[in-house]
Amino acid sequence: MDRKPLDLNEIKTQLDDLEAEARVLAEFIRYIRRADAHLQELAQAVEELQQGNPAPSIHA
Template identity: 85%
Template sequence: MDRKPLDLNDIKTQLDDLEAEARVLAEFIQYIRRADAHLQDLAQAVEELQQLNTPARIHA
């Protein structure tokens, strides 16, 4: 274990890297949330189409 101690520049670089990773993850989470909302809309539309295509039952 021959590690040199971190200096302030190393720490700043690591923090910058972590911030960049956090931004990417936040954007990915937003993408997933938007995709989920679109999938829910699509599922609702499919359900509505299925109801339209189901023959109405007439009770006499």
């Protein structure tokens, strides 16, 4: 079984690519969490409006 010798530059490039992907994924997760919080706030406001209570917690 022939194996290609390790090329440290290739490994560094792959690690850099993985690090960049991890940063993008982390930012996407933060975006999803913020969106989820906003949706929960909106759902609460809708529920309050349906019950006839004004919703002072709505943030534009």
